[in-house]
Amino acid sequence: MFSGSIPALVTPFRDGAIDEAAFRRLVDWQINEGSGALVPCGTTGEAPTLSNDEQHRLFAICVEQAAGRVPVIAGCGSNDTQTALWHMQVAREVGARAALMVAPYYNRPSQAGLLAHFSYLAEKVDLPIVLYNVPGRTVTDIKPETVVELARRFPERIVGIKDASGDMTRLTAHRLGLGADFVQLCGNDDMALQYNAGGGVGCISVTANVAPRLCAQFQAASMAGDVARAHELNERLFSLHQALFTDCSPGPVKYAMTRVLNWIGEDVRLPIVPCSAESRKAVDAGLEHAGLV
Numbered sequence: 001m002f003s004g005s006i007p008a009l010v011t012p013f014r015d016g017a018i019d020e021a022a023f024r025r026l027v028d029w030q031i032n033e034g035s036g037a038l039v040p041c042g043t044t045g046e047a048p049t050l051s052n053d054e055q056h057r058l059f060a061i062c063v064e065q066a067a068g069r070v071p072v073i074a075g076c077g078s079n080d081t082q083t084a085l086w087h088m089q090v091a092r093e094v095g096a097r098a099a100l101m102v103a104p105y106y107n108r109p110s111q112a113g114l115l116a117h118f119s120y121l122a123e124k125v126d127l128p129i130v131l132y133n134v135p136g137r138t139v140t141d142i143k144p145e146t147v148v149e150l151a152r153r154f155p156e157r158i159v160g161i162k163d164a165s166g167d168m169t170r171l172t173a174h175r176l177g178l179g180a181d182f183v184q185l186c187g188n189d190d191m192a193l194q195y196n197a198g199g200g201v202g203c204i205s206v207t208a209n210v211a212p213r214l215c216a217q218f219q220a221a222s223m224a225g226d227v228a229r230a231h232e233l234n235e236r237l238f239s240l241h242q243a244l245f246t247d248c249s250p251g252p253v254k255y256a257m258t259r260v261l262n263w264i265g266e267d268v269r270l271p272i273v274p275c276s277a278e279s280r281k282a283v284d285a286g287l288e289h290a291g292l293v
Contacts, residue, residue, distance in 0.1 A: 001159055002071060002098070002130070003201040003223070005215040007208035008044040010250050011058065012258065013267035017284055020061060020181050022263055026209075027065040029261075035208060036214030038062055041075035041277055043137065044206050049269040052083075056090045060245045063095040073130055073204075077102030081117050088125040098128040100162060100204070105138035111146045118150050122157035129157055134164040134187060138261040144170050148177030157267025162187045162204045163195075171198040189215075189241040193234045206249060207241050210256040211292055240286030243279070251275035256283045260292055 008032055012022035030038060040062040041055050050058070052274045059074045066072055068155055074097040088099045101108075104117060122129060131150070135141040151158040158280075160183025163170055168191070169217070174182055179258035186195035186203040195203070199222070208215040214237055221229035244252045250268065252275045257264040287293045 001128070002037050002073065002185065004219045005034065005208045005212065006037040006038045006039060006073070006185065006202055006204045007035050007212060008042040008075075008204050008206060009062070009255055010209050010264070011041070011045045011050065012264050013269065014265055016081055016267075016269075018058065020057075022265070023058065023061055024065045025263055027062055030208070030212050031066065031069050033212035034220075035070060035212050036202060036216070036219070037071045037073055037097075039067060039073045039075055039204055042100060042114060042132075042204070043075075043102075044209065044253065045075060045136070046250065046269055047075050047274065049078075049272070051088070054093075055087065058098060059091050060094040060220050066152070069096035069103055073098045073100050074241065075100045076104075076227075077104075077132060079104035080209055081120055084117075085121055088121060088127055092125055092127040096127070098159065099125075100130050100132050102132040102134065102203075103140040103142050105140060111143055114140070114146050115149060118158065119148045119153060122150070122154040123282050127157075128159045130152075130159065130183065130185070131161040132164070133161060136164070136166075140184050141165065144173035144177065147174055151178050151182055159183055160185060166190055166191065168194060171195065171200060175199050186279050190238060190245075192218070193222065193230060194292045206244050206253055207237060209250075210244075210260050210287075211237060211240065211290060214292075236290050239293075242282070243286035245281035246282045247275035247279035248272055252279050252283050255280055256287060259284070259287055 012019040074091035074096040078084040164187025218233035
């Protein structure tokens with residue numbers, strides 16, 4: 001259903017507003033460079049600082065510009081179930097193929113609460129859900145047994161997971177409970193090599209914003225079982241993967257994009273600020289090592 005290199009798209013801003021022209025150009029560039037799907041309004045897209053109208057506008061632009069060439073997985077998650085439901089309804093209306101649903105953050109629901117939250121959404125909206133587990137940000141962990149129970153309850157709705165837990169054993173736990181058809185996508189670029197070896201089928205990527213062709217080539221080599229080529233590309237990208245998290249994301253990746261593209265600005269929204277001088281040096285080195293500058 002979903003596989004390969006899937007960028008969690010940045011949201012370009014200009015003078016405090018969404019730069020719609022740049023976003024459309026970004027969508028086209030990503031598709032032309034080989035990305036397998038697109039995720040607007042994720043963490044890298046600064047979703048927490050977007051208004052609801054802005055978020056829904058980005059869903060619509062992404063679907064419209066992609067024009068069926070690749071699927072759009074709209075970032076619809078919220079720590080309020082009714083808001084998440086609203087985002088999903090809009091995503092479905094504009095033609096998104098799925099919703100990326102982060103675990104509710106800050107209010108820290110129990111596993112029973114997570115089951116209730118995601119079950120409610122799966123029952124209310126006819127749109128596939130890719131769970132997003134990133135306990136380092138949400139302080140809420142979707143345990144493997146919860147993932148398995150959800151996908152068993154709603155096999156047509158709960159179709160996969162973006163796993164940024166860093167726990168590689170979960171790949172096997174999910175496969176044992178759900179089989180190989182359950183879509184497992186890595187949430188950490190620097191772990192994607194090992195993740196795919198364990199049964200993953202791709203990565204929802206930060207690095208693909210700036211290096212989409214290399215990330216797509218890496219995923220293709222990995223899926224084809226070309227171990228030597230996958231290692232070569234992973235090692236070419238590894239310094240950049242790490243450099244993009246030397247300061248608060250998406251500051252470093254937006255800076256990196258200004259080095260590679262002349263139509264994406266570095267603007268971020270508070271409380272995010274542009275990345276530090278030290279981070280810029282790391283990004284510059286990573287871009288050079290990857291052969292992108």
